[in-house]
Amino acid sequence: MDKKEFISHHPEDATALLCICGNTPWAQGFLSCDHEGREIEVIEKFGPLYCCDACGRIIDADTLAVIGRTGNEDAVGVGV
Numbered sequence: 722m723d724k725k726e727f728i729s730h731h732p733e734d735a736t737a738l739l740c741i742c743g744n745t746p747w748a749q750g751f752l753s754c755d756h757e758g759r760e761i762e763v764i765e766k767f768g769p770l771y772c773c774d775a776c777g778r779i780i781d782a783d784t785l786a787v788i789g790r791t792g793n794e795d796a797v798g799v800g801v
């Protein structure tokens with residue numbers, strides 16, 4: 722991955738994540754995950770990583786940077 726991707730916040734809700742694929746918390750939503758995209762229980766101060774449930778991008782919620790991607794993108798067929 723040469724160029725870093727960043728997601729954004731929803732224009733109408735600054736607290737809501739808006740994934741590059743168009744997913745929002747009220748669409749397919751985001752899961753808490755670790756650096757490899759494995760779903761985790763939300764533990765206090767574990768880390769602000771989220772996995773997009775639509776495209777599998779792993780997102781650092783502090784910087785909105787896409788730090789990786791889980792292997793599940795084949796299963797969803799989102800063309801991004």
Ligand SMILES: [Zn+2]
Pocket residue numbers: 740741742743744773774775776777778
């Ligand atoms: Zn996504």
